[in-house]
Amino acid sequence: MSAILQTRNLITNFYTYEGVVKALNNVSITVRRGETFGLVGESGCGKSVTVRSIMRVISAPGKIEGGQVLFFRDEAKPDEAEDLLQKNEADMQALRGDTISMIFQEPNAALNPVMTVGEQVAESFLFHRTASLARDAVARMQDEPGAYGLSGRLFKSFLQKAAGQDPRLPMLKIADRLPLLRRWRKPLLAEALKRSVKIIGQLGIANPEEIIGRYPHQLSGGMKQRIVIAIALACQPDLLIADEATSNLDVTIQAQILDLLHQLKKTTIQSILLITHDLGVVAETCDRVGVMYAGTVCEVAPVRALFEKPLHPYSAALLNSVPKLHQKGELAAIEGSVPNLVTPPTGCRFHPRCDKALEICLQKNPELKRMAQDHFVACHLY
Amino acid sequence: MAAYIIRRLFFLLFVLFGVSVLIFGLMMTFSPERRAAAYITSPQQAKDIPRIVEQLGLDDPVYLQYLRWVGRVAQGNLGWSLVASSTVWDAFWRYFPTTLELNLFAAPLVILVGIWLGTLAGVNRDTWLDHATRIFAIVGWSLPTFLFALVLLMVFYGYFNIFSPGIISDSVQLWLADHPDQFTRYTGMYTIDGLLNGNLRVFADALAHLVLPVITQVIVVVALLMRVMRSGMIEEMGKDYVITARAKGADFRTIYHKHARKNALIPVITVAGQLVALSMEGSIAVEVIFNRQGMGWWLAGSATQLDMPVLMSVCLFIGVVFVVANLIIDLMYAAIDPRIRLE
Ligand SMILES: Nc1ncnc2c1ncn2[C@@H]1O[C@H](COP(=O)(O)OP(=O)(O)OP(=O)(O)O)[C@@H](O)[C@H]1O
Ligand code: SF4
Numbered sequence: 001m002s003a004i005l006q007t008r009n010l011i012t013n014f015y016t017y018e019g020v021v022k023a024l025n026n027v028s029i030t031v032r033r034g035e036t037f038g039l040v041g042e043s044g045c046g047k048s049v050t051v052r053s054i055m056r057v058i059s060a061p062g063k064i065e066g067g068q069v070l071f072f073r074d075e076a077k078p079d080e081a082e083d084l085l086q087k088n089e090a091d092m093q094a095l096r097g098d099t100i101s102m103i104f105q106e107p108n109a110a111l112n113p114v115m116t117v118g119e120q121v122a123e124s125f126l127f128h129r130t131a132s133l134a135r136d137a138v139a140r141m142q143d144e145p146g147a148y149g150l151s152g153r154l155f156k157s158f159l160q161k162a163a164g165q166d167p168r169l170p171m172l173k174i175a176d177r178l179p180l181l182r183r184w185r186k187p188l189l190a191e192a193l194k195r196s197v198k199i200i201g202q203l204g205i206a207n208p209e210e211i212i213g214r215y216p217h218q219l220s221g222g223m224k225q226r227i228v229i230a231i232a233l234a235c236q237p238d239l240l241i242a243d244e245a246t247s248n249l250d251v252t253i254q255a256q257i258l259d260l261l262h263q264l265k266k267t268t269i270q271s272i273l274l275i276t277h278d279l280g281v282v283a284e285t286c287d288r289v290g291v292m293y294a295g296t297v298c299e300v301a302p303v304r305a306l307f308e309k310p311l312h313p314y315s316a317a318l319l320n321s322v323p324k325l326h327q328k329g330e331l332a333a334i335e336g337s338v339p340n341l342v343t344p345p346t347g348c349r350f351h352p353r354c355d356k357a358l359e360i361c362l363q364k365n366p367e368l369k370r371m372a373q374d375h376f377v378a379c380h381l382y
Numbered sequence: 383m384a385a386y387i388i389r390r391l392f393f394l395l396f397v398l399f400g401v402s403v404l405i406f407g408l409m410m411t412f413s414p415e416r417r418a419a420a421y422i423t424s425p426q427q428a429k430d431i432p433r434i435v436e437q438l439g440l441d442d443p444v445y446l447q448y449l450r451w452v453g454r455v456a457q458g459n460l461g462w463s464l465v466a467s468s469t470v471w472d473a474f475w476r477y478f479p480t481t482l483e484l485n486l487f488a489a490p491l492v493i494l495v496g497i498w499l500g501t502l503a504g505v506n507r508d509t510w511l512d513h514a515t516r517i518f519a520i521v522g523w524s525l526p527t528f529l530f531a532l533v534l535l536m537v538f539y540g541y542f543n544i545f546s547p548g549i550i551s552d553s554v555q556l557w558l559a560d561h562p563d564q565f566t567r568y569t570g571m572y573t574i575d576g577l578l579n580g581n582l583r584v585f586a587d588a589l590a591h592l593v594l595p596v597i598t599q600v601i602v603v604v605a606l607l608m609r610v611m612r613s614g615m616i617e618e619m620g621k622d623y624v625i626t627a628r629a630k631g632a633d634f635r636t637i638y639h640k641h642a643r644k645n646a647l648i649p650v651i652t653v654a655g656q657l658v659a660l661s662m663e664g665s666i667a668v669e670v671i672f673n674r675q676g677m678g679w680w681l682a683g684s685a686t687q688l689d690m691p692v693l694m695s696v697c698l699f700i701g702v703v704f705v706v707a708n709l710i711i712d713l714m715y716a717a718i719d720p721r722i723r724l725e
């Protein structure tokens with residue numbers, strides 16, 4: 001299987017008052033076309049920073065300072081990669097939400113509290129589907145000239161231009177910045193809302209027409225998360241990044257959302273990068289897993305291989321800390337605490353907590369080594 | 383909602399009662415003779431003081447004096463203003479337009495400049511622009527209004543002689559006195575009346591006299607708004623929904639103006655009451671220093687001369703303005719934040 005996304009030695013730092021937080025230290029992972037790749041690790045190990053660096057939505061004081069994020073857009077040309085870190089902001093904006101989308105940890109915070117959920121879903125279409133929305137609007141006005149009231153009548157020529165080849169015409173861009181002319185987009189919003197109703201309905205929300213007029217605080221956590229998913233799926237992305245999409249929901253809703261993602265994986269989305277700290281979720285949904293510790297990748301393996309024979313001492317400890325069926329006695333907690341990333345431990349960042357640590361572990365950072373077909377580990381034991 | 387508004391207006395009665403009792407109580411800390419002294423104009427009349435005390439009942443029990451005053455106000459009689467030498471009611475309509483005019487020009491500027499500069503500073507955090515607006519805000523915030531106004535006067539009146547104090551030039555004033563039939567005082571505000579009468583000379587002259595007062599008023603009030611707007615924007619830009627918006631491909635313009643700003647306005651509305659208070663304070667200093675005969679000028683004059691009917695009436699007026707302003711602020715809250723319901 002060919003890769004769809006690959007990070008190479010990604011380095012991201014946060015310049016805080018306490019010092020430089022070295023959040024990512026040479027993170028290299030690969031997501032393949034058609035797979036669900038899991039990224040696991042304790043809280044604060046850098047999972048969210050990794051995916052936000054991929055999308056380049058790290059905000060100040062964070063900075064991506066090294067590495068590559070390779071995106072393989074065309075399945076037929078597996079050797080042609082674009083480095084997302086080299087792209088300009090406008091190209092990234094065109095790509096975000098259209099080709100790569102993201103859903104978030106905390107549905108309560110992920111939605112804008114003062115905008116209706118309909119408007120928020122509609123934005124996905126408005127940002128990426130201007131031409132096709134305009135075509136719909138023009139077609140509708142042919143059947144029904146008064147369809148959008150005054151703004152439709154006044155700005156018909158704008159809509160026709162936008163429906164043509166290039167919706168980024170300078171004329172339209174200027175109109176967007178001017179008070180009254182800006183209203184040429186009204187018919188587009190109406191069309192985008194129609195599409196929003198459709199996608200929200202497909203995601204299992206009853207009476208979507210009514211829901212789109214609501215504000216986030218009027219919806220339950222599960223519904224909000226479905227809205228967040230609708231935003232991400234609106235433009236049928238090639239890669240969906242789910243950053244702990246279920247961790248803040250109660251168990252039944254969690255199961256429903258996971259089920260939904262599973263369904264979508266079969267029908268609409270090709271590849272998923274799934275972040276979680278729930279190994280149960282990984283076992284059920286992922287094909288391969290990457291284990292992260294303190295900003296580094298320790299092990300990458302197919303799910304079965306990792307669960308049967310974890311190679312890295314941290315992976316082993318992590319698996320040990322998960323309750324298993326028929327298990328008796330206490331859970332084995334991992335000794336020690338997550339290191340401070342302003343002054344991370346030298347050598348292998350796990351060494352202060354590792355009971356197998358060697359002399360060299362204090363000095364040298366272990367490289368990711370290939371141990372078996374598809375099984376990689378970064379540890380001096382091997 | 384209608385019920386809410388009615389309840390708030392009902393609440394106004396209590397506010398007015400509280401305010402009047404408070405001011406009345408403060409007045410009563412002066413001896414009857416001191417209060418009577420406000421009615422004489424020369425030392426020779428000092429012998430009349432006991433008679434005035436007697437006549438006006440200034441040494442009656444406090445509650446009786448208060449009730450007497452309430453009775454008169456209930457009949458629409460606010461009393462006689464010594465400072466204005468007319469009834470308080472007439473004086474009010476003479477002075478109020480001047481203050482309204484000042485604030486009609488200053489308030490939109492405060493809102494536009496405050497929100498615009500605050501947003502700019504917030505999204506360009508730690509750049510020269512942010513530092514520049516910060517210095518501007520610190521100066522506006524910490525420099526006493528009167529000092530700032532005096533400096534402006536010294537520079538633009540004393541040195542360059544471009545703008546002068548007052549409401550209107552003497553020459554225009556004389557012309558107006560000579561041609562009462564050619565100029566109708568529709569609103570009492572010279573700029574607006576100038577336009578309504580199609581008299582550009584009056585309009586331009588009145589506008590020129592407004593420049594320095596408006597600048598002073600804006601600088602004094604805008605600092606607070608700007609800083610709250612800036613920190614609101616900074617806080618909102620760090621929220622998760624901004625990342626959601628970026629992740630769906632929003633450009634920065636959309637994020638600033640559509641997503642973050644509406645949320646950042648919520649804390650701004652919280653300080654709107656303070657802004658109103660600042661504007662009132664500012665109006666007093668501005669009117670006194672620039673010699674504009676408005677409410678603030680009148681209030682300051684009345685306070686130094688212990689003109690009791692005026693002080694009581696103006697305080698009641700301020701109470702009304704505050705309650706109405708807070709009502710409007712609550713309505714704005716509800717309009718901007720869907721999570722708030724007025725009940
Ligand atoms: N804005 C920020 N400023 C400073 N440090 C940050 C910032 N964002 C993240 N970090 C640091 O980056 C590290 C990784 O954070 P990240 O959010 O990626 O963790 P995570 O693996 O997603 O954890 P969780 O499971 O809790 O979501 C943490 O040590 C955190 O302190
Ligand atoms: S490299 Fe050393 S310290 Fe790190 S996990 Fe392996 S054995 Fe432990």
Ligand SMILES: [Mg+2]
Nearest residue numbers: 047048105244
């Ligand atoms: Mg996270």
